[in-house]
Amino acid sequence: xxxxxxxxxxxxxxxxxxxxxxxxxxxxxxxxxxxxxxxxxxxxxxxxxxxxxxxxxxxxxxxxxxxxxxxxxxxxxxxxxxxxxxxxxxxxxxxxxxxxxxxxxxxxxxxxxxxxxxxxxxxxxxxx
Numbered sequence: 001x002x003x004x005x006x007x008x009x010x011x012x013x014x015x016x017x018x019x020x021x022x023x024x025x026x027x028x029x030x031x032x033x034x035x036x037x038x039x040x041x042x043x044x045x046x047x048x049x050x051x052x053x054x055x056x057x058x059x060x061x062x063x064x065x066x067x068x069x070x071x072x073x074x075x076x077x078x079x080x081x082x083x084x085x086x087x088x089x090x091x092x093x094x095x096x097x098x099x100x101x102x103x104x105x106x107x108x109x110x111x112x113x114x115x116x117x118x119x120x121x122x123x124x125x126x127x128x
Contacts, residue, residue, distance in 0.1 A: 012106055013083045013085070013106060013108045017083065021081060022041060022042055022075060022076070022077045022081060023041075023042060023077065023081045023082070023083065024039055024040065024041055024047075024068075024071070024072065024075065024077050024081060024082045024083070025039070025040045025082075025083050025085065026038070026039045026040075026068065026082060026083070026084045026085070027039075027040070027085055027086065028084060028085070028086035029086065029087075030056075030086055030087065030089050030090065030092075030093040030096075031056070032056060032092050033055065033056055034053050034054065034055055034056065035053070035054045035055075035056055035060070035093075035096070036051050036052070036053060036054075037051060037052045037053075037054050037064060038051040038052070039068065039071055041075050041077070045075075047071045048067075052064065052067060056092065056093065056096055057096075058099065060096070061096060061099040061100065061103075065100075065103065068082070079104060079105070080104075082105055082106070083105075083106050083107075083108060084097075084100055084105055084106065084107040084108070085107065085108045085109070085110055086107075086109065086110065087109070087110055087111070087112045088109045088110070088111060088112065089109060
């Protein structure tokens with residue numbers, strides 16, 4: 001019996017986040033033209049004060065990875081300890097996700113209903 005690919009990605013993320021050492025979680029709020037991105041060190045420290053507005057394009061991926069590499073150097077975290085995550089993506093976000101995967105990053109899709117049940121606050125995604 002084959003394992004679900006989604007379950008495998010979640011297990012890989014769980015292994016990264018639960019093992020010893022620092023890890024970085026990058027949350028992505030998908031939108032058609034511009035996405036909001038924020039990175040967290042060990043689920044606590046915020047990378048960018050207001051988050052980043054990233055274009056949904058190849059240039060946006062390059063900009064994000066450039067800014068992320070600076071944070072990884074500052075925090076002394078390896079690329080293999082980074083997990084990208086966001087709600088189940090629509091078709092317009094798939095090229096963005098595939099570009100991240102081609103660069104060797106792990107992306108985990110989260111069900112929107114499950115995410116809302118685990119959220120500590122009720123702020124909308126457009127809030128800071």
